[in-house]
Amino acid sequence: MLSKEFVCGGKAIFTLEVPESFQKQENTRPHYTYKVSEPKFTVPFLFVSVLTGPENTKDYTYLGILFPETGIVKFTEKSQFTNDAPCVRLLRRVTANLWAGTGAKIEAAGFKLHHEGKCGKCGRRLTVPQSIECGIGPECIKGMGYGAPVVTGMDIARNGGIMEDVYGSPDWETENDWYKES
């Protein structure tokens, strides 16, 4: 399973594959590709954009910012989507699960997360099986505190009462319940 360390590495590009039943039920696309990049200036978040055109090196549309401590995805003024956009809701479900350590739920529900074979931190090609699994190369993973406990989006939502903002509307009920709070 892709790790939160991969997502926050600064050069992460990953694709969420949506199962057919879910596509039909929720009227989503078959897959969404996200790019999470490190800003050139020092801020406590990363920029997220989503692939919206045919040219997969440049047709990305700005979505918002991701906080590495919590996995929370927030909009800024320039965000091009709303809270109910499937690409936003799905991303929030993915980060909520990855940060909560429940990434297995994503695949159990028929979704798949793919990286493009490159380390999320340095962009070099991944060849070691464990690295391919988590998306971070053996050198980059050193000193990343891999596997260390983090404050999850769930904790934040419980304590701060911002569930709506973090996870979208609770009415998005389907048979695939991997995005629900457990």
Ligand SMILES: [Zn+2]
């Ligand atoms: Zn690397």
